Amino acid sequence: MSIEPLVWTTVCAVDDILPDTGVCALAEGRPVAVFRVGHTQFYAIDNVDPKSGASVLSRGLVGNLGKHVVVASPLYKNHFDLSDGVCLEAPEHSVRAHSVRVEDGRVLVALG
Amino acid sequence: MKIIVVGHGMVGHKFLEELHQLNLPHAEVSVLCEEPRPAYDRVHLSEFFAGKSAEDLSLVAPGFFGQTGFSLRLKARASAIDRRKKTVTTADGEVLAYDKLVLATGSVPFVPPVSGNDRADCFVYRTIEDLEGMTECGARSQSGVVVGGGLLGLECAKALRDLGLETHVVEFAPRLMAVQVDDDGGRVLRSKIEALGVQVHTNRNTVEITDGARARHRMVFADGSHLEADMIVFSAGIRPRDELARQHALAVGARGGIAVDDHCRTSDRDIYAIGECAAWKDQTFGLVAPGYEMARVAARHLAGQSDAAFAGADMSTKLKLMGVDVASIGDAQGKTPGCRSFRYADELKQIYKKIVTSADGKRLIGAVLVGNADEYGTLLQMAQNGIALPAAPEFLILPASDGQAKPGLGVDALPDSAQICSCNNVSKGQICAAVEGGATTIGELKACTKAGATCGGCVPLVTQVMKAEMARRGMAVNNHLCEHFAHSRQALYHLVRVGQIKTFDELLARHGQGLGCDICKPTAASILASCWNDFVLKDDLASLQDSNDYFLGNIQKDGSYSVVPRMAGGEVTPDGLIAVGQVAKKYGLYTKVTGGQRIDLFGARVEQLPFIWEELIAAGFESGHAYGKSLRTVKSCVGSTWCRYGVGDSVGLAVELENRYKGLRAPHKIKFGVSGCTRECAEAQGKDVGIIATDKGWNLYVCGNGGMKPRHAELLASDLSKEALVQLIDRFLMFYVRTADRLQRTSTWRDNLEGGLDYLKDVVLNDSLGLAAELEAQMQHVVDSYQCEWKTAVTTPDVRKRFRSFVNSDKADEHIVFVEERGQIRPARPDECPATPATGDAAELATTA
Numbered sequence: 001m002s003i004e005p006l007v008w009t010t011v012c013a014v015d016d017i018l019p020d021t022g023v024c025a026l027a028e029g030r031p032v033a034v035f036r037v038g039h040t041q042f043y044a045i046d047n048v049d050p051k052s053g054a055s056v057l058s059r060g061l062v063g064n065l066g067k068h069v070v071v072a073s074p075l076y077k078n079h080f081d082l083s084d085g086v087c088l089e090a091p092e093h094s095v096r097a098h099s100v101r102v103e104d105g106r107v108l109v110a111l112g
Numbered sequence: 113m114k115i116i117v118v119g120h121g122m123v124g125h126k127f128l129e130e131l132h133q134l135n136l137p138h139a140e141v142s143v144l145c146e147e148p149r150p151a152y153d154r155v156h157l158s159e160f161f162a163g164k165s166a167e168d169l170s171l172v173a174p175g176f177f178g179q180t181g182f183s184l185r186l187k188a189r190a191s192a193i194d195r196r197k198k199t200v201t202t203a204d205g206e207v208l209a210y211d212k213l214v215l216a217t218g219s220v221p222f223v224p225p226v227s228g229n230d231r232a233d234c235f236v237y238r239t240i241e242d243l244e245g246m247t248e249c250g251a252r253s254q255s256g257v258v259v260g261g262g263l264l265g266l267e268c269a270k271a272l273r274d275l276g277l278e279t280h281v282v283e284f285a286p287r288l289m290a291v292q293v294d295d296d297g298g299r300v301l302r303s304k305i306e307a308l309g310v311q312v313h314t315n316r317n318t319v320e321i322t323d324g325a326r327a328r329h330r331m332v333f334a335d336g337s338h339l340e341a342d343m344i345v346f347s348a349g350i351r352p353r354d355e356l357a358r359q360h361a362l363a364v365g366a367r368g369g370i371a372v373d374d375h376c377r378t379s380d381r382d383i384y385a386i387g388e389c390a391a392w393k394d395q396t397f398g399l400v401a402p403g404y405e406m407a408r409v410a411a412r413h414l415a416g417q418s419d420a421a422f423a424g425a426d427m428s429t430k431l432k433l434m435g436v437d438v439a440s441i442g443d444a445q446g447k448t449p450g451c452r453s454f455r456y457a458d459e460l461k462q463i464y465k466k467i468v469t470s471a472d473g474k475r476l477i478g479a480v481l482v483g484n485a486d487e488y489g490t491l492l493q494m495a496q497n498g499i500a501l502p503a504a505p506e507f508l509i510l511p512a513s514d515g516q517a518k519p520g521l522g523v524d525a526l527p528d529s530a531q532i533c534s535c536n537n538v539s540k541g542q543i544c545a546a547v548e549g550g551a552t553t554i555g556e557l558k559a560c561t562k563a564g565a566t567c568g569g570c571v572p573l574v575t576q577v578m579k580a581e582m583a584r585r586g587m588a589v590n591n592h593l594c595e596h597f598a599h600s601r602q603a604l605y606h607l608v609r610v611g612q613i614k615t616f617d618e619l620l621a622r623h624g625q626g627l628g629c630d631i632c633k634p635t636a637a638s639i640l641a642s643c644w645n646d647f648v649l650k651d652d653l654a655s656l657q658d659s660n661d662y663f664l665g666n667i668q669k670d671g672s673y674s675v676v677p678r679m680a681g682g683e684v685t686p687d688g689l690i691a692v693g694q695v696a697k698k699y700g701l702y703t704k705v706t707g708g709q710r711i712d713l714f715g716a717r718v719e720q721l722p723f724i725w726e727e728l729i730a731a732g733f734e735s736g737h738a739y740g741k742s743l744r745t746v747k748s749c750v751g752s753t754w755c756r757y758g759v760g761d762s763v764g765l766a767v768e769l770e771n772r773y774k775g776l777r778a779p780h781k782i783k784f785g786v787s788g789c790t791r792e793c794a795e796a797q798g799k800d801v802g803i804i805a806t807d808k809g810w811n812l813y814v815c816g817n818g819g820m821k822p823r824h825a826e827l828l829a830s831d832l833s834k835e836a837l838v839q840l841i842d843r844f845l846m847f848y849v850r851t852a853d854r855l856q857r858t859s860t861w862r863d864n865l866e867g868g869l870d871y872l873k874d875v876v877l878n879d880s881l882g883l884a885a886e887l888e889a890q891m892q893h894v895v896d897s898y899q900c901e902w903k904t905a906v907t908t909p910d911v912r913k914r915f916r917s918f919v920n921s922d923k924a925d926e927h928i929v930f931v932e933e934r935g936q937i938r939p940a941r942p943d944e945c946p947a948t949p950a951t952g953d954a955a956e957l958a959t960t961a
Contacts, residue, residue: 020627031925059659059663072630074667075671
């Protein structure tokens with residue numbers, strides 16, 4: 001692992017993401033699921049669901065299980081913690097979480 | 113050991129089931145059955161008139177004889193026994209040897225010895241053949257009379273009334289059900305039965321049957337009066353079939369019946385007798401529960417369990433006669449010396465209740481309930497287990513008044529040995545054990561203990577025991593939807609409707625906590641849609657929809673979606689077919705005809721969906737809601753329009769119904785079927801709502817299912833006009849939408865409904881909850897506010913823009929890869945698409961390389 005500066009990709013406007021839903025964006029060619037929870041919280045994890053290999057996590061339902069803010073995969077309903085990408089039911093199926101920030105009404109994503 | 117069973121009725125078959133469970137080694141079992149078909153459910157015989165077939169009534173599990181190796185001979189009457197040689201001879205002359213013989217010959221209906229009792233069109237009510245004869249005769253008769261106003265006679269009167277005949281009941285005694293109820297109870301029962309259009313004649317002693325002047329028969333009574341009718345059914349009690357015993361010098365009871373000891377053995381140690389043909393302490397038993405108990409005792413004793421003993425039986429009964437509840441417990445007539453009674457009568461509602469207590473008022477010894485038998489379960493347990501009565505026992509039968517709960521039984525008070533289900537002899541202890549084993553719904557309990565699976569009368573009590581046991585074990589009796597809502601789906605539905613709640617945020621703020629989840633959000637979305645029917649992709653509703661509803665398509669394993677245009681009733685024009693074909697060809701979609709009589713198009717990427725639908729809508733199609741927990745399809749056969757056997761226009765009705773209920777969001781998907789005649793080509797009885805044409809209109813069946821646990825739909829109402837049919841479906845569907853759990857199909861909902869089909873009928877047909885008008889109005893609102901979701905989606909820019917693979921790119925999703933198979937696309941398997949990234953770091957290498 002080497003320490004490199006984050007590469008930020010502008011993916012969309014804040015208003016392009018309906019509160020409590022996600023969208024899929026390409027960041028450096030990689031499909032990333034970007035979620036808006038409530039109006040102001042943003043999260044990003046890999047979009048590919050390891051269990052199915054399908055690029056679908058942005059289309060899952062957002063919510064919380066206990067203290068975890070999660071998305072449920074639309075295919076097999078396994079839950080991923082949005083802050084670290086850990087799959088709650090099967091940690092071996094976890095995904096990478098990515099960085100997100102909002103600047104001037106734009107949403108930016110950086111891998112890692 | 114060679115075992116011969118003579119008689120394959122309910123008790124004979126129960127004996128075989130018990131024997132099979134005991135797993136007796138080297139048992140060679142032969143069964144002689146006089147009737148042309150194996151054992152069937154005589155308790156529910158009248159349902160034959162309500163559309164059940166002989167197969168539906170069968171008690172023999174498929175493959176039973178194959179698995180057990182028992183051999184069954186049908187139409188084989190035992191005509192003689194040679195007790196010395198230990199053989200049985202059949203009427204055909206076959207001679208079979210036995211080591212042990214079991215007589216389960218049942219009984220025959222008693223026909224009063226009056227002249228003319230053997231005239232044509234006179235019947236008894238016992239076998240399916242009798243019922244077939246009655247049906248045939250009913251079709252060419254205007255009126256019918258039942259001789260006998262007992263339990264079976266009234267069942268039989270219902271059958272005649274269902275056949276559409278002017279119906280009379282003639283009873284020798286001064287009241288109906290003279291054995292089970294007292295004078296006051298008999299009076300209430302009589303007025304209820306008469307209000308249903310059955311004419312009751314008590315104190316009538318028939319002396320002669322002759323030719324009638326206006327009808328086929330004239331019954332002449334001892335008092336000189338007479339009654340004319342086209343058909344006569346004798347149902348004046350039963351007599352044990354003990355002729356084999358009498359012929360071969362086995363002891364018989366003082367009032368008939370083959371005498372048996374506590375082990376159900378006759379005076380010959382190698383011959384047992386069980387059921388209605390047996391007399392224990394000079395008593396015969398005409399109910400199924402004691403017969404089943406005898407079957408159990410005989411099987412165990414025969415298998416070497418010498419302590420198996422019959423200890424008599426409780427003759428308490430609860431039944432519904434023509435919709436009238438009647439129950440009788442213990443000493444119903446109050447014949448015990450010194451006993452006291454408490455009575456309650458409501459002449460307006462026609463309810464009569466009486467309890468009989470011991471002289472000191474501390475123990476319940478009998479009861480009569482007519483018109484409403486809600487307390488039966490509680491009272492029966494109190495009587496059977498000698499539970500101390502409360503200080504004011506009258507409150508047990510008085511209606512609950514404001515703020516004062518009725519004294520309940522408190523199932524905790526029952527000993528583990530208390531018999532909860534008498535038909536199948538299931539104790540409280542067995543139910544508790546099943547709960548411990550993981551059965552936590554009525555459906556599961558029925559499946560593993562058989563409690564409540566025969567007559568169903570004990571289901572409320574079984575439920576109470578189950579819930580109490582779950583609470584005792586600290587198991588979540590709670591039916592909370594999820595961690596965000598401490599409410600059941602049914603309660604949430606109520607809160608949404610009463611509170612006029614229109615959004616999830618409001619629901620969460622007022623009745624929940626947290627952010628919500630993938631359980632409560634779709635449930636709330638469904639409830640909101642059922643209640644208010646707003647566009648499901650509106651900004652404040654869209655985030656609740658799971659992926660299928662959000663993209664208005666069914667997500668497939670590779671993240672592509674299917675497209676299913678509605679083809680109401682399975683009807684499609686050639687132009688429509690061409691349009692669907694052209695769209696499929698243009699977008700390279702896989703096409704398949706579905707079981708619901710329409711066409712599925714697979715393999716659409718999310719950004720293609722609006723374009724595909726735009727073209728389908730232009731060709732006249734609408735959303736088929738294949739993605740929703742909502743009405744899917746109304747399958748139909750071609751019906752009377754084309755079919756030479758068709759009786760009704762099934763396609764026309766199917767199209768109309770599909771268009772009426774399309775878009776209705778429900779706890780789970782709903783499927784309909786409409787068949788144009790009883791050949792049932794549309795398989796309507798396997799659907800949530802099934803309709804079959806009759807020559808008088810439409811029969812309505814509900815709660816059927818195919819799938820994992822097939823379930824035949826049950827007849828809700830017959831010979832309906834289209835208007836009446838639609839009204840009942842409106843009520844039925846809305847009642848389901850209102851009360852079912854999430855993801856509960858109508859079949860499981862029905863299996864778990866306390867009160868079962870009778871309750872459902874009460875609510876839907878008789879409006880017992882006073883909800884009918886409201887349910888109909890709610891359905892009408894849904895019908896009137898229907899919109900094609902796809903049409904709204906493609907024409908609303910803010911919604912349409914959500915259909916894209918990437919928010920920042922027009923690229924196609926490269927994870928969706930197809931290969932060709934049989935001339936069409938299918939998703940590539942992992943080994944067929946090396947470009948598809950795996951997980952973790954390998955994924956990163958693959959995508960960045």
